[in-house]
Amino acid sequence: MFVYYTSGTCSRQIIFDVDNENKIHCVKFIGGCSGNLQGVGKLVEGKNIDEVETLLAGIKCKNNTSCPDQLSKAIGAYKKSKEEPTK
Numbered sequence: 001m002f003v004y005y006t007s008g009t010c011s012r013q014i015i016f017d018v019d020n021e022n023k024i025h026c027v028k029f030i031g032g033c034s035g036n037l038q039g040v041g042k043l044v045e046g047k048n049i050d051e052v053e054t055l056l057a058g059i060k061c062k063n064n065t066s067c068p069d070q071l072s073k074a075i076g077a078y079k080k081s082k083e084e085p086t087k
């Protein structure tokens with residue numbers, strides 16, 4: 001499970017898993033609007049992380065970001081954490 005600490009949103013954390021085919025699973029937001037964020041989690045379930053990252057990037061709510069935008073940032077952070085260090 002990957003844990004991302006959000007910034008500028010009502011949710012505080014996003015937790016998710018990515019399988020070996022780069023599909024996102026078990027998306028859970030801690031804090032925020034429970035019903036809406038459960039919906040976001042179900043809508044992205046099993047989708048390719050690149051698709052989800054592109055789709056949700058730039059959605060604004062308050063503080064010039066949103067929970068979906070933060071999920072796109074979380075996916076970016078996840079991908080960066082999996083990059084091999086440069087030699």
